[in-house]
Amino acid sequence: xxxxxxILEGLFEWPSERPRLIxxxxxVCGSIQFPSSSVCDNPDCDHSAxxxxxxxxxxxxxxxxxVHAYSLREPxxxxxxxxxxxxxxxxxxxxxxxxxxxxxxxxxxIGMKMxxxxxxxxxxxxxxxxxxxxxxxxxx
Amino acid sequence: MTESAIVSAAITEWVEAxxxxxLLIDKLVDVTLKALRxxxxxxxxxxxxxxxxxxxxxxxxxxxxxxxxxxxxxxAERIGARGAQCxxxxxxxxxxxxxxxxxxxxxxxxxxxxxxxxxxxxxxxxFYLPGQSILDPDPYAAALKVIGATNPSYWAMxxxxxxxxxxxxxxxxxxxxxxxxxxxxxxxxxxxxxxxxKIFTVKEVLASPIVCDPLHLYMICAxxxxxxxxxxxxxxxxxKITSKPVKIAASVVGGPVYGEPxxxxxxxxxxxxxxxxxxxxxxxxxxxxxxxxxAEDIDIIECHDTSCFHAINWIDQIMGWERGxxxxxxxxxxxxxxxxxxxxxxxxxxxxxxxxxxxxFMMIHELFRQxxxxxxxRQAKKKLKIGIFTAYGAYGAYGxxxxxxxx
Numbered sequence: 001x002x003x004x005x006x007i008l009e010g011l012f013e014w015p016s017e018r019p020r021l022i023x024x025x026x027x028v029c030g031s032i033q034f035p036s037s038s039v040c041d042n043p044d045c046d047h048s049a050x051x052x053x054x055x056x057x058x059x060x061x062x063x064x065x066x067v068h069a070y071s072l073r074e075p076x077x078x079x080x081x082x083x084x085x086x087x088x089x090x091x092x093x094x095x096x097x098x099x100x101x102x103x104x105x106x107x108x109x110i111g112m113k114m115x116x117x118x119x120x121x122x123x124x125x126x127x128x129x130x131x132x133x134x135x136x137x138x139x140x
Numbered sequence: 141m142t143e144s145a146i147v148s149a150a151i152t153e154w155v156e157a158x159x160x161x162x163l164l165i166d167k168l169v170d171v172t173l174k175a176l177r178x179x180x181x182x183x184x185x186x187x188x189x190x191x192x193x194x195x196x197x198x199x200x201x202x203x204x205x206x207x208x209x210x211x212x213x214x215x216a217e218r219i220g221a222r223g224a225q226c227x228x229x230x231x232x233x234x235x236x237x238x239x240x241x242x243x244x245x246x247x248x249x250x251x252x253x254x255x256x257x258x259x260x261x262x263x264x265x266x267f268y269l270p271g272q273s274i275l276d277p278d279p280y281a282a283a284l285k286v287i288g289a290t291n292p293s294y295w296a297m298x299x300x301x302x303x304x305x306x307x308x309x310x311x312x313x314x315x316x317x318x319x320x321x322x323x324x325x326x327x328x329x330x331x332x333x334x335x336x337x338k339i340f341t342v343k344e345v346l347a348s349p350i351v352c353d354p355l356h357l358y359m360i361c362a363x364x365x366x367x368x369x370x371x372x373x374x375x376x377x378x379x380k381i382t383s384k385p386v387k388i389a390a391s392v393v394g395g396p397v398y399g400e401p402x403x404x405x406x407x408x409x410x411x412x413x414x415x416x417x418x419x420x421x422x423x424x425x426x427x428x429x430x431x432x433x434x435a436e437d438i439d440i441i442e443c444h445d446t447s448c449f450h451a452i453n454w455i456d457q458i459m460g461w462e463r464g465x466x467x468x469x470x471x472x473x474x475x476x477x478x479x480x481x482x483x484x485x486x487x488x489x490x491x492x493x494x495x496x497x498x499x500x501f502m503m504i505h506e507l508f509r510q511x512x513x514x515x516x517x518r519q520a521k522k523k524l525k526i527g528i529f530t531a532y533g534a535y536g537a538y539g540x541x542x543x544x545x546x547x
Contacts, residue, residue: 007286034409035282043398064304066296067353072288079288085352087297087403089412095401096409097287110304121286131286 007121007131011035013055014130019118020055021096021132027052032092058116059137060090067105078122078129088114088134101135113137143375144247145385145546148178149508151501154335154366154492158265168211168260168367169218175256175369176219179381186371187252188225189216190243192235192259195496211259225252232533233444234394235259236368236500241391241539243372253374260367261498280406280534287408292360292447294404296352299449301402301416302456303354306464310354316470317359317448318345323476324445324484328491330517333502335364336491359448364493368501370508375546384512387546389526390430394423394538405534420457423538424530431542433526435459438542440510440520440527441475441483442503445490454530455483482520485510500539503529507543 006014013019024033026040027049033041034056040047065086072079084100086108101117102108114134121131150171168191176182191211207214212226225246229239236259243255283289303313322342328334340358348357378385399411400419428434435458443454455466455475469475475483486492486506489499507527509515530540 008282011286031411041398064297064301066293066300066355067350068288068290068293069350069352072284072290076284076288079284083288085287085289085293085297093412094409095403095412097283097289097403097407099287110301 002123002126002128004128004130007129012118012132014118018058019116020058021116023054023056023094024051025054032056032094034094034096056094056096057091060088060096060114060134062108062110062112062114062134063087063089063095064110065100065108084108086114086134099131099133101133107136141248142250144244144372144388145375145378146370146372146388146504146508146543147378147381147385148175149368149370149505150174150178151333151368151505152260152366153333154364154495154502156335157263157363157365157493157495159262159365164208164260164262165211165214165218168215168258168369171260171367172215172219172256172258172369175258175371179371181254181371181381183219184222186221186224186254186256188227188243188246188255189221190227190229190239190255190257191215192239192261192497193228193230194259194261194498195263215258230497231537231539232535233446233494233496233499234531234533234537234539235497237503237529237531237539237541238393238537240370240372240500240504240541241393244388244391244541247372247374253377255372256369257372258367258369259498259501260365261495262365263363263494263496265363283406283408290352291405292352292355294402295360295447295449296355298402298453299354302449302453313449313452314346314354314356315342316452316467317355318342319470320445320448320451320475321345321358321490323470323473324451324488324490327477327485327518328487331487331491333366334487334491335362335366335493336487355447355449361446361489362493364495366492366495366502367498368505370501370504378546383547385546386508386511387544389433389542389544390427391541392423392427392430392539394419394536394540396536397422400536404536417453417457419536419538420453420530420532421460423540424458424528427528427540427542431544433542435461437526438481438528439522439524440485440507441481442486442506442527442529443484443488444499444503444531445484445488446494448490451483451488451490455481458528458530477518478521480522482522485515485518485520500529500531503531511543511545
């Protein structure tokens with residue numbers, strides 16, 4: 001059996017029943033950084049306290065997207081065309097870019113509700129590589 | 141503050157990128173000599189030599205530094221110098237415009253009187269891939285690995301968002317982008333330095349393959365090899381050299397802005413704010429303030445159009461207009477040489493391809509010629525007084541300048 005490993009450490013909780021994106025929050029000014037950072041990115045902050053780990057909301061709205069019609073070159077060839085890249089606005093006031101999972105791209109609408117999903121990005125002989133995706137929330 | 145001016149400008153022909161060109165430094169020497177001759181200057185007259193670094197290490201990621209990053213010093217050795225300040229500027233696609241702004245600042249403060257700003261680049265081909273250096277891992281690698289978003293992915297996402305905010309259909313913004321390409325290709329065909337001479341029609345552009353919806357292949361610029369040289373001096377010196385000095389009314393270097401809401405290359409997340417493209421707009425606003433002008437004073441634009449969406453967005457940001465105005469301007473072909481606001485009469489990056497870090501030289505050259513009435517068949521029909529050029533690059537690098545007739 002292949003091992004399930006995150007594509008990049010520290011982006012999302014894993015393993016977890018309801019994985020969330022991992023971020024940092026500045027206790028001084030409230031600015032949030034994703035991926036996690038070692039330093040606050042707000043130019044008005046006095047940097048008087050270290051950042052704290054936090055988790056991002058798993059639902060947001062679609063800010064924009066595109067359908068990539070070309071596959072990438074090695075070593076990123078597992079991004080196979082056509083694939084959808086989008087940006088999702090979260091309640092924290094953060095816009096997160098990620099791969100979008102959707103059956104039919106024609107159903108995507110800017111402003112529609114999206115939710116986080118951890119799923120397989122690709123696999124090789126040894127591992128299944130997991131990444132975060134956003135997918136439309138199916139109502140009802 | 142001392143006033144400054146451009147006294148000469150030259151560019152090479154832009155050619156296909158990605159081929160080994162061992163004579164890059166020789167081409168740079170040639171174009172530099174051309175600029176020196178036009179200014180009736182000798183290398184010994186130069187107080188500073190400021191060049192852009194190059195995109196070449198993208199193909200050579202195991203080297204932290206290469207000779208191509210030291211063109212200023214190599215140029216000084218080749219053409220001869222007397223201790224001129226040599227500076228190599230690295231700021232992605234905005235490198236040459238920032239080299240220009242740096243030279244201008246040195247002259248305006250009185251630190252130097254003359255500067256050669258020059259550079260040449262030979263870009264890698266295709267989607268840019270990150271450097272694989274084990275000494276300094278490229279954050280772009282992480283974004284590509286996880287998201288698979290290339291440069292055109294972000295441009296396409298911007299274009300779709302703009303259409304959404306304007307309540308337009310995707311077909312509408314596609315048509316406008318295709319029209320921008322058609323118009324710019326007409327001027328590329330008239331420019332002896334442009335790489336592409338083919339005139340594209342809207343229909344042909346829309347029939348080309350989709351790369352990142354809504355961007356079609358012919359809406360995205362190619363990568364090229366090319367470069368240029370320009371000499372700037374304090375105004376007193378400039379008036380001795382030429383009867384037609386082009387005043388640098390403002391030059392600005394921009395950088396990353398906290399809260400910039402548009403996701404761009406290498407970025408996993410951004411903050412949300414109300415008005416998009418703050419990073420693009422800020423340097424322009426600063427330049428207006430520095431020059432003591434408003435958007436209404438701009439007669440002609442040369443902007444960094446790595447995709448046809450960029451041309452649209454630059455007009456939006458430069459004119460500060462409600463976005464519907466930009467579309468109207470383009471649809472009515474007012475950006476042509478006969479129009480009310482000519483944009484990229486050089487043919488733009490659409491016709492040149494992008495010699496990544498040297499791209500600003502073709503914009504500087506075009507504005508210099510247009511303002512002096514020396515652009516031949518591409519010459520704007522309206523009376524020109526003030527022009528602006530704008531550049532942007534990865535990592536949040538921005539540069540712009542306002543040029544003005546000084547005679």
